[in-house]
Amino acid sequence: MRWPRQLMSLLIVLGLLAGPPLVLLALLGPPISGWPTAEQVRAWVQQPLTERTLTAALTIAAWLVWLVLAYTVTIRALTGIRATARWLARLPLPTPLQATAGGMAGAAVLVGANAVATPSPAPPVLVAAGTLDSPTVTEHDGMARSDEGIAVAGGWLPREVAEQVAAAAALVWLRRRRDYQPRPPERLWREDPDLAPLPATAAAVQAALADTSQPAPAAGIPTLTGVPAGGVGVTGPGALAVGRGLLVTVLLTGHRHPTGRLVTTRAALARLLGPHTDSLIERLPQLAVVDTVDEAARLVASAAASAWARGESETREGRTGVTTHTPVVLLTEDDCDRRDVTPLAEAAATSRGSIVALGRWPAGPTWQADSTGRLHDPRRPDGPGPRWCVLDQVAATDLLTVIAHTTGPAAADAAPPSVTHQPVPPGRRLPRQETRHDHRPSAGAGHRVELRVLGEPTLLVDGQPLTVRRSAGVQVLVYLAAHRDGADTRQLTDALWPGVPRGSLTGRLYTTLSELRGAVRDTCGLNVIDHTDDRYRLNPTNIQVDLWRLHDAIQHAATAVTNTTIARQAVIDAYPDELAAGRTWPWLDPLREAIRRHVIDVHVALADTAPDPHRAVELLQAAIRIDPYNTDLHTRAENALVALGEHHAAHELREGYLRRLTAAGLHPGDQVRSAAANTSGPPDAAGRIHAVRG
Template identity: 55%
Template sequence: MRWPRQLVSLLFVLSLLAGPPVVLLYLVGPPLRGWPTAVTAREWVRDPLTEHTLTAALTIAAWMVWLLLAYTVTIRVVARLSATVSWLRRVPLPTPLQATASGIAGAAVFGVASNAIATPSPPATQPVAAGSLDDVGIPTPLESVLHDDGISVSGGWMSREMAEQVSAAAALVWLRRRRDYRPRQLGQPSREDPALVQLPATVAAVQAALADTPPPPPSKAGTTSAGASLLGVPTTGGTFPRVGVGLTGAGAVAAARGLLLTSLLAGQRRPRVSVVVTRPVLSRLLGPAADMLGRRLPGLAVVDKLGEASRFFPGRATERGLDGRDHAQRHLRETTDAGRGAPVLIVDEAAATDSAESVARLAIDAAAVAVLGTWSAGHTWQVDPLGHTNHLDAGGRPGPRICVLTRVTATDLLTILAHPDPSPPEPGVSGPFGDGALPVRSPRWQATGKGHQVRSGEDHRRLELRVLGEPMLLLDGRPLTIRRTAAIQVLVFLAAHPDGADTRQLTDAIWPGLPRRSLTGRLYTTLSELRATVRSAAGVSIIEHNDDRYRFDPACVTVDLWRFHHAIRDATTAVTPADAATWKTVIDAYPADFAARRSWPWLGPIREAARRHVIDAHAALASRAPDARQAIAWLQAGIRIDPYNADLHARVVDALIALGDHDAADHTREGYARRLAAAGILPHDTALTTTIPGQPVNLSR
């Protein structure tokens, strides 16, 4: 409580101000009793050091000290009062409507007797994505979280449906990395693996916001729910007109970025172009990243001139002419019913004005046309930085809310859709379909946890942390109850980082995208409760805190992931074929995936690195198997660890063909193809990005 200390401080100041004058006046009296006369002045000059003059001098000095103290206190009080007045001036007063509503609410509360009032819990705060605000007027994180009809990030706004598509695309990135990994041979040097790089922080923020935001209630028939996807464009309460729309206002460019990402996400499963954009517009939207993403984004066609865009559209508009309105309306219904397979066209105002006839012709076959600027041939929307639109050609009537993204946020999200840089295949290795198109082998990551000893079984109260499989903290074989999910994350994160982690690393991993300054207290609370739980149950503290780094005390807890890393180190240092048994130890030390059934954004690289070690162990044992049947058994065991790995399937198919079992080889090949198709990926994606002129168009997969 602060008020007792404040009261004591006030009494002390008052005693300093009132005490010295009272004492001086009571003991000495006033410093001067009237003005000195000429006689008094001559006596003082003749004998200055008398008892009376010394007393007067000391009294005057005491009064001066008191005046200095009083002046200081007065200045502090005036400054505090001034700050209080300034704060009161900034406090917003309620409007008459708010005052009326408050009064009604107060009357309702105080007028109800003996009835329990249940207050709904406040909505979950939506994390914000990392990135700079490069667009004028883009809301700050504090402003963006006030909207509950979608997912708000520091880089803009998107519907919940679009956030789910981003999360699904991020999962596909890891599935493709698992598919493309090739087991490494023993003794090969380790190097950095770009396939194990964490996804952009913006993706993690979107995933966290999606997890913390409850799903919207189902919409009634005939209405459009928040974030409904119409013609591949997430909006709120409206449709994106097929005849085309011009985008103006502070959020126009951000809305075009949202349209670009939305259309590419919607077209991931279709082997065709989803977006056609002119090169100047793409540079305006993405800046320096436009050239790289323009080559690697599947479903994106970049054209230099608007006339080159007609080759990516069905072409029926040019055949029937512009005067066939009935045919155009029928084609509109056919295209919509067929699943909106036509691409989206994004151009700027200059191109739309100079080639108005071409744009109007393409708009008949396009899923949507967006013009950066006003467009007299279609509708024109004014877009604000939050994605709200107004129909300028309909008297300013409010329109649908559309996705808006800053340049940094859009680039981060588009990165998860882009194909990786092409790498030449290793010689002598072919895929399960004989095309040899698998990327170069991924390097081995060094095993972590080096130097952390495993406690012996002689400890009376044994604490064990299991993170391979469902995470749990065991005391004498029985799980301890950890109430906070964040505390479980702390345990798993520190298990994966035996050398420790600082406050920034923990907060960025557990609460991605949220302002770090607001998370320090939350982390301290989580750690304090976790320590109290463990201390009350086991009498020890398993987490050390030195120099702002948190780490496990290896003398107080054992971790199954550390034992797994020790087994890996023993296997990688074995140099004789007789030491192949150490690879079985690696397999036995891996009961399940790292933090199985958990979807925390930071898990991906660590989980995949551990899985790759086990795949390496199965491949090594298969290569040393005495016969083909045993080799196939080890390879199939590896496939059970990772059913999406193409190299393991290729080796099984080759081994079965070598044994003459072509039916089993075909069954393995077809089952693998079905598994990939069910997951939304194909055995070997071919780039759908098309840049013309000068390069061939290849839209096959």
Template identity: 55%
Template sequence: MRWPRQVASLLFLTLLLAGPPLLLVRIVGWPVQGWPTLRQIQLWVAQPLTEQTLTTALTLFAWLVWLFLAYTVTVRALRRVRAGARWLRRMPLPTPLQATATGMAGAAAFGAAANTTTAPPAHPLAMAAGTLDDPDGIKPAATSDDTRDGVVVAGGWLPHEVAEQIAAAAAMVWLRRRCTYLARPHSSPGRDKQDLAPLPATVAAVQAALAADQTRPPPPAGAAPAGTGDAPKPLPGLVAGLPPGGAGLVGDGALAAGRGLLVTALLARLRQPSGDAPVVITRAALTMLLGSAADLIRQDLPSLQVAATVDDATSFLTSSLTDEQPPSAPEQPERHDSRAALGAATPAVLILDVPPPAGRVEGALPTGAVTVVVLDAWPAAVTWQIDATGHTHDPRRATQARPRLCVLDPVATTDLLAVIGHAHPAPLDTHAQHPTENGVALPRPRVPHQSTGDQRSPRTRGTATAASRRLELRVLGEPAILLDGEPLTIRRSAALQILVFLTVHRDGAGSRQLVEAIWPGLPAHTLTGRLYTTLSDLRGALRSASGSPVIDHTDDRYRLNPAYLDTDLWRLQAAARHAATEVTDRLTAWQAVIDAYGGDLAAGYAWPWLESPREATRRHAIDAYAALAALQPDPRRALALLQGGIRVDPYNEDLHLRAMKALATLGDPHAISELRDSYTRRLAAAGLEPGDHFRNTAAHLSSAYLSGR
């Protein structure tokens, strides 16, 4: 029972606050009886150290100590009161309908016989990413309607179909980065450039929300994105819910719904052939939706066409749908293939800022080929009233149910459009990245051999005490923490994620950084307590097992102490740094990198923050295989090493080009064709195509061998 301890603490605090002033007043009196006279000041200056002055000074010091204690207690009490007030404000209150239902249920319960059953809670619980088996990871859903039919992010609400397409587009971005990476040593300039930058926060929030929904899991890391390839799906979400021909959008959520339409329509183009019908928007409408970001976004979206006026947009669509070349206009960027068949699975989408003239769109375009959306009232067609949450209402049919539309704010829209632009499945072209036509030479090391040495900080350098035991953290492959070869049980999934995160961020991470990585899309200030609980449990478990403070906490930063813990990731990174600067025994150095690579970072987990460090770690192995193959005089041994690199990353184009050149050296054109075809099929399954440089190189190698014969 905790209440006796709490009562005792309260009595002790009361005694501590009331006792000292009572004793001081009763024994010594008040410290100041009045302002000193001039004569008293002169006497004090002449003889400052007297019994009276020392007594007064000690009394004042005692009062100051008591005032500091009272101030501290008051501040803590006010914080407790403020936290309680915030909790009361967040506590969900029943709606009138729920209150009525509760009253009826209570009356029925009192009047019913025995053997009653307990009803499930009215609001389902949604779980944050990385906490599916963590009791502390459960958070109340915003509303049952929000979580049942869609995903809530900081910038709005998305239907599940749209959220899944965002996750697929994010997977496509990382897949394209894997395809276009060129092997190079660890210290080469430009190696860790922006192609390892993490995706925007809105995308991470969508991925976390999908991971929390066990009925709709996100695509696994490294797998072909869902919804791409040869089996197109119907246009999801917003466009599918609009009336035939389109509608006008008005109300508080009209612009937010327009942004949702733009994102949804462009997502559909990721899953359709490159000649599919485009998305056309007027310049004024794009500015209304995105503001100053409009000019930056449209340059990265090949499927988005920007027209100056309604007439220009209609003319462009007319030419596109009739297989004619669109007229030149300064507002329309060039596109590699802007035609669409009349019977395309996805209709063209036309977004206007003002209603078109009567008969202008209908008379120029085939029926059903275009969905027109006007960001204003449209007297000649259906006009929907949209509230801020995306719920639609048709004033002419008030009793008829209407779909809920995707709504996004400008920041979330910009984040999602940036990902769509990077994920657009245009044919890969890495020709500009290759320094030569015949091969890719690894740059020479720029500095002489340097010993990696002890990477620990001076504060933690040294050996563990005799009473402590060193832990081994394995994060390459399936994560596990070992003590004397035996795995330790980590009760909380968030704790395991924290261990991997701190391993990646060897210099440590702050509490806010940890919260934003593990629970993206949720307010950081509401999750601090959950983080502290998880960290306290994790630090206690590791200390109990090893007898050492494995996780240091200094200045609100947490870091793994290398004096008491070692990881396979740190050994791999040290080997990669050593190999990049080795000049005497490069074969052994690169082989050490290959031996240290035990698999993908945290294999089997799809945490939103994980893709960037996972790809950086994978590149260590790719560089090692490519460098070791380049140093091999035996082409068969070089080919075996390149095949090992392809097993590490079967999507990397550079490794396949090197392998085809090794096969050409061995004189095996049939194997070249098989390798080219298998790689092309693998990319096609993911919705990608090999670049022209890859095709031309494969054809050149085959023809060169045949002509040589």
């Protein structure tokens, strides 16, 4: 408990404040007993260094030191009082209806036959960047969550948009897995450009949505709540941020609904994103960029005619219930200045599209947008306005980069501007150093601590699972296992809580680490996490990690010149499942994919050198189970099956793969199409090799 230490600190401070004045007054009296006379001044000038003057100088110096101490304590106390006042101001108070309901519930409890203990009220939750944010907020491991939306460092996203960001981020990694080309086994340290993490804003959104039990909403072109049929203008301090949010929101679903399109002008993009975004804009096929309002009107009218023709064709074919998505036009006030916007408004009305002008809109009303994305219609001052997504330039560019990776060509999967933290190869080890917290009693000798992170993360002490109370503690263990040389405070906080201001997380990290180390030490007397020079690392003397065994096997397989088959098989044997299976921490994706590629490379290398073609097919099928989205693996397996005369198995494998890609929102590449022509032989009814499914 901390209250004894706090009480002792308070007594010491009070002693320092009250003790020196009492001692000085008792021994020396007040520092100044009156103003010196003229005779005393002349005597001091003639002989300044006397016993009396030195005593007076020392007394005054002692009083000055005490005044500095008292000033410091007073400032700290006032700071604490102001912080408490701000906390109380944010304390959510019950509404009258809630207070009435609470009183009735309390009365029912008091008069009931069985008394029930009343839980203590939950502390107020401070919503930080990268967390869910709404009037009804709950807390999970320090992260505030709700249904309305999330706040990130660069703005705010509705929950539906945030879910689409997370889906797009997952699609980026599926696309990279699909396009990876296996190569000969290589050393642990990989420099694949497409293993870079996604931008920070996407990671913050993923982290805020992690571990939520509520299902993701159906993806669709977002509804622009309450936009009049003739369009609307948006002004105010949040206008540009709303424009960026609208740009991202509409484009997020472009890869799922190709008929949806956002039309905007070059001038609008320059104001929203800055002048140096041409390369990014070119990789967004659902974004149509025009120079003038007249071009936008012609494009919208053409889209309306195409949608009408498509609807007529579907009606003739007897297909009903097909949803046609309408265009959204995003302009600025300068685009509309001294131009006739009537043709654009008519075309948008015909196609049931929406027009949003960042500024005054000549053909319709103009709304006010505040910095939080809340819109207000001046014609209805008392009516509640909708809240749209708001983003700054950095956040919008981050999310557009993710969208570009889901829709652009394969070459666009070059790494985004971010720093990757690859697992460090063995050999670069910090020397073993004791810390002041490393008190390992002799009782720890003979205990065995093992950390398993391939599959479900589990910490074992003498073979028995040890419960880790905080989910952040599990993350710390997996992160340090993946980074064998350790990590500093900045790296850990950025990984565990992306997008949250780092200054507010140091205490949370220290608490997590303290509880984790204390739980292990209380169980077996061993210290498993060293802390040296603000760098944390797992103690290799006291803990065994399955991922490290896999790392060593990968390194050996890449450097072995003899018995290569045995060395490569050791990698397969050391890989029971993916890193932290089932966890959705954003920092996991690059590390998880790097390990997966090493294991796939080993499977393909063994298959290429296998003397038995049936054994080669088994190895390729095992590799497909590790990554069921990789095109190259399926092509190799199909070709091997065709070479064995197993045309039916090859056909089933290809069809299952195409269904899997379609369900994930991916599209087959040229390899799959060419393999389809090679495997179109007659089905073989006997002796089939079962294709991998699911």
